[in-house]
Amino acid sequence: MADPQISVPRVRFAPSPSGYLHIGGARTALFNWLWARKHGGSFVVRIEDTDQERSSLESVRAILESMKWLGMDWDEGPEVGGAHEPYFQSERKALYKAAADKLIAEGKAYRCYCTKEELDAQREALKAKDPKAQFRYPGTCRNRQDQPDLPYVVRFKTPSEGATVFDDLVFGKISTPNSQQQDFVLVRPNGLPLYNLAAVVDDHAMGINLVARGRDHIGNTPQQVMLYEALGYEVPRFAHLPMMLSAKGEKLSKRHASVSVSEYQDKGYTAAGVLNYLARFGWSSGDQEIFTVQELIDKFDWAQVGKSDGKFDQKKFADVAFEHLKQSELTSDAEYLDLVRPFLADAGISDPDPKILREALPLIRERAHDLKDAAHHLDFYFRQPPIFEEKATKKFLKPESAEYLRGFAAAISALDSWTAEALETAFKSYVEAQDVKMKVVAQPVRVALSGRSASPGLFEVMIVLGKDLSLQRLEEGALRAEEAQTTA
């Protein structure tokens, strides 16, 4: 395989602003970004908004926001500018027109006055005659000499003989017979270019030397190669990525759960987790599953990118994301707290005691699988009283529990050292004195402290809450337990 590092990489991510940043698009952006960062190259973002109907500024904003959230910064593009401005194709019309004019002047392209309606009619007529037949533009205007004062499109004179070949970094040599190609349209009647022309002109103008994109673009590549050659441009390297499919193996679309990056953000996954999963989708580095962003940059290589399509696995993704939250080497305490704060606010806790937060964090690490979950695990420390889960209360705060709650409270209220060890010793001797199983006391205590039947270890929770609040909650729990009797 040829060395893709012939020069410092200039790669790009070129979304069309017709929706949010798609999870598959994010992976394409990621592979480009990793490659640029690894080799000190440039990562360019270009907005492909030549289709006025579908493009919106709102989409541009959403896509850029998601890129930023993921931490994929761009060296050139919207907002940051660069040496090849502008980065919106809708603002680069002159360039495309010049290229189209040049092609026409050299006899490599021509004006076509056939209307869309006429062509659609021909297409349908053919379909009616032979449903399997494939309609190709018949070349009606190919050798036309006159230039009527009518709307026209510009078509490329595609050679009908031979084949167009390119060497893909992932798939190797791909050869397509030119007979498959038709005289495709370069410019619309309104003067705006179509994708193939615009992409080629811009990639050349912007000095892009590696075009990495989804495999669904393989079919466009031969046309683009022809354009590069016709325009006298150097052909860049290409790298096509295998498809990211839904769990059912279908092409990812809005119909499937969570296709937009912002959804993952809202659900409480971290950017590092998303990036890690995305990177491992189609790429691997031996048996390693968990990577920091820096490791991704260091280890990414096209040679390790696979060819076969994959299905998105929500469970695996959730696990990778969890791993990043669990390990303090991956997400530091300070980072974690910054990340969880907005989710706590959503849960109604807008000004959490930083001391409690710090002390509770270690208890959350191995329990919270995402940030929403983390906020939930954290919330009872701050709510006074905590929210009592009905099932837990009903099951464990029964009248006979009141005695244990008060008894245990009495046993620990005398403690002069409020440590987990001291609490555990006191708990055990109390349980022993009562001659009951530990859980008989433990569960009512847990519910009294947290409002839930599941929580971190009792003594750890009491340390975080502190002596006063712990004793208060035990007493309040006892009251609740007694109340259960009267209302039962």
Place this chain on the structure above:
RNA sequence: GGCCCCAUCGUCUAGCGGUUAGGACACUGGCCUCUCACGCCGGUAACACGAGUUCGAAUCUCGUUGGGGUCACCA
């Protein structure tokens, strides 16, 4: 349908002529245990099929089957 591409556990994958085919997720048996979780030990589970090439094929070649992509005045 034409053209292009792909094919290892259910899923993501390691493997790049000689391995008891490895890891991770999921599933599952057990341990730990004040609950939940984490963790630890173990288990089920894959080279799509058929011909070659070779002393030897998951690895190379061809075919079959299956899957995907693409055939626009979308990108």
